[in-house]
Amino acid sequence: PSSMLEVIAMTSEIDTLDLTSRVKDVLQFHNLGQKLFGEAVLGLSQGSVSELLSKPKPWHMLSIKGREPFIKMHLWLSDPQNIDRLKHYQSQIKGRCDSSQCKWCLS
DNA sequence: TAGTCATCGATTCGAA
DNA sequence: TTCGAATCGATGACTA
Numbered sequence: 001p002s003s004m005l006e007v008i009a010m011t012s013e014i015d016t017l018d019l020t021s022r023v024k025d026v027l028q029f030h031n032l033g034q035k036l037f038g039e040a041v042l043g044l045s046q047g048s049v050s051e052l053l054s055k056p057k058p059w060h061m062l063s064i065k066g067r068e069p070f071i072k073m074h075l076w077l078s079d080p081q082n083i084d085r086l087k088h089y090q091s092q093i094k095g096r097c098d099s100s101q102c103k104w105c106l107s
Numbered sequence: 108t109a110g111t112c113a114t115c116g117a118t119t120c121g122a123a
Numbered sequence: 124t125t126c127g128a129a130t131c132g133a134t135g136a137c138t139a
Contacts, residue, residue: 109139113135116131117130117131118131123127
């Protein structure tokens with residue numbers, strides 16, 4: 001296996017429907033769009049993210065490559081700082097981070 | 108080398 | 124009218 005994601009893809013099993021439903025909930029709750037999420041977390045375009053979130057294929061129907069975005073989503077969901085990171089990424093894309101106390105900017 | 112899969116990106120749709 | 128989400132044809136990477 002060439003990447004860490006491939007290792008996880010072969011060893012674990014993910015309920016893609018449950019996973020995507022939880023991701024959508026979190027994103028909507030914080031008003032974060034598919035384009036932002038795709039760029040910052042998955043490395044995919046908005047259209048791709050839309051297809052993954054609205055019609056996720058069951059785990060056993062996916063190739064190793066196809067499982068990678070879902071693994072990234074799973075890792076992102078378990079990251080306690082996921083929202084903070086995303087919002088900071090968002091603020092850097094457009095204007096600028098307005099908080100002088102921002103912990104991401106300090107480092 | 109033909110068929111499948113994941114992704115792209117332009118376009119369309121829908122809500123505010 | 125603008126922004127985020129959904130659709131869908133085109134395309135490159137794989138694979139049998």
